[in-house]
Amino acid sequence: MPPRLDPNADILDPAVLADVAAGALRITPEQALRLYHEMPIQELGRWADTRARELHGAAIRTYVIDRNINYTNVCSARCTFCAFRRDGDEHDAYTLEPEELLEKVGELAAIGGTQILMQGGMNPALPLSWYLDLLRRIKSEYPSVHVHAFSPPEFIEFIRFFDPPGATLAEKLRTVMKQMREAGLDSIPGGGGEIFAPAVRRKIGLGKCDAEAWLTTMRVAHELGMNTSATMMFGHIEGVADRIHHFELVRQWQDRAIADLAPDGGGRYMAFIAWPFQRENTPLGRVPDWGAGGGDDLDTPFPGDAVARLDGSGEKHDHPRFGQRVRRAGGSDYLRTQAVSRLYLDNIYSIGASWVTMGPHIGQVALRYGATDMGSVMMEENVVSAAGTTHCLNESILCRLIRDAGFLPAQRDNAYRLLRVHTGAEAPDRRIDDWSAVRTRRLHVQTDQPDEKAVALSIRSTNDA
Template sequence: MIDDIAEKIYRDERISKADALRLFAHPNVVELGALADVVRRRKWPADRVTYNIGRNINYTNVCWVKCDFCAFYRPPGSGEGYLLPKEQIFRKIDDLIAVGGNAPKGSEILMQGGLNPKLRVDYYEDLFSDIRSRYPQVHQHCLSATEIIYIAHISRLSLEDCIRRLRDAGLDSIPGAGAEILSDQVRDIIGFRKDRVREWLAVHRIAHELGMHTSATMMYGHVETIEQRIEHLAHIRKLQDETGGFTAFIAWNFQPDDTALGADSARWNGAKTSGFDYLRTIAISRLFLDNVKSFQASWVTQGAKIAQVSLKYGVNDFGSTMMEENVVSAAGTSHADAMTLREMQRLIRDAGYAPIRRNTRYEIVN
């Protein structure tokens, strides 16, 4: 029975970690979706779903961190490692402009890569400032907390100075990547060289204090317990209470193919989690994260159909067109083909909503 929790939600009261634990144990996922939809409708017009015209650019796959859940990286010295030349990055942005047009900050590049020991802050300053001067209409939503911590480290800068310099060069906002599960116990198992929870939170806190927006993510379905998923959400809710700087929350499940963790079934939960678990997790996240306005579908990991269904489970946004995807597709996900704008709009309409284009700050783009 979850009537008492439902009453809290109808009264717009915050739910507790103990409530979230009970919701994860509740067998009727449709009821969870209905409750999440109540919250979603409070924050967004009921008949609209937003989307973003954006392009992923994975500028380098060289990374020394070797997370056990990652199929994308190549270690320094590997013959398969790459660093995209600037001209190639510019060509990719030209492709984005051809689709997204010239609305100011109307199109997004999501540029992320590995922790490449050859790249210091001056590389990024040069790249971001060139992009800003050539493509002022493009919003640079780039890097991850993990990359920023490393750039600061090898450039001998404080985190604040590093983020300030990147921002001044052209970085507009920071994606939530690298959060995985915000539990040091979990990180010790799936990526022990990775930043600690307090470091991930510090990057986002500093960015918010510098006036930048960031997003929050969760990659679940590997070694974590349900209590650790809730702990993750509690970290995000607490920081959002302090700063209000998170624009959106995006969750997806671990994609095990071609990863060291996936190959060792004794070390993780052993089977890729289902669409059912995704819907349950996203709905409970919507109920728990009462201070995060936007929830984005992960069509690239869940497929278009579950992404459509998730619109009834607290999700108000279909995410980005991406145009290419290299990270989860390296781990065998079969939905990772770029989605055309027309297809995205059709899927939103088919699910019963009007598709509305937004920018990275979730402002409507005409």
């Protein structure tokens, strides 16, 4: 059973928060909004850390070795926050050949990686057989590699592209997803979550599925026994109440998955990861910051806050400049948002730190603000980095960040089972004699060749080159 609710409780009272951290009390949207705005950030972080320790213990924090393979950048959607998509006729539009993709999986397996995260644009030129053949080949050649692939927006477009039988969206999704599951799909990533509030989603996610379709896709995956993750991209036109509404929908649908499906081996959301919008090279990035545009009155609420409602019912006409100004999230806003997510999402096992967007040191601090997982030693990533983010860490650096935060680093798999706990002298970070020589490298090395379809990628630090 979910924890009890007490809407009348003073959420700033340490005794009340002790119950929240222990999993005995569930916070309401109104209480979460008050926590975000009124609690000092360090105190908020301590309570989120207390909740994390209740769930995961005080000793170990984890990471995974995977490869993020973006198999195509051709996309039918026109999201304003995306710098990755192409129409298909540009010189840098691409779709990876299966042989090239399999080579990438082989490179991952060779370094002890356990998972591929495979997502891409929504490419109408690719038939269902392309995906099924690819999944079968991956599982045939690399049976131990976990395939974590195809976000809900991709599945919704699969329905449109392939027109499978079924009277409802869920039935159509089940038809396609079951075939992919049988071909080798293991779990589904939470990409495309963005912000669920309709007023925001209609502004930034042009051509992308709505929240109901996103959540329905994950429900079908859970019914088929697959675990998934949930995500949120914030720090753009949304209000703080929109973020909490997003948390609430994830929590509600997770409650249903646990109640309805867990007894029969069904899936659930295993993790939640939030990251701030990266503006470089994106249409949304050209929108002025709040306060930088002419006529902005900083004594009045940010347009997103004026529109946002905790139930997601805000309308764009509630503020004349909604969508015309952004409020970017810095380190403190990121940590505050993550801490509230840890306290709010009492039924989600793991909260992931987003060092890819925030950098290694904020990612490290996030381990004291409710995060228990540092995500991936990332061999490859193209979507976020196309918007200007280039942080890249190898396994040694990631382990040191975790250890210096006061925890034992451990490699995990997709189900959060521990594979290696790094306690001895053979730990990746303890094999480095001279840390002064270690530097993180840029994730992407841009080329001047117009026919390049891929970008040079590395997980090595300079002393490994």
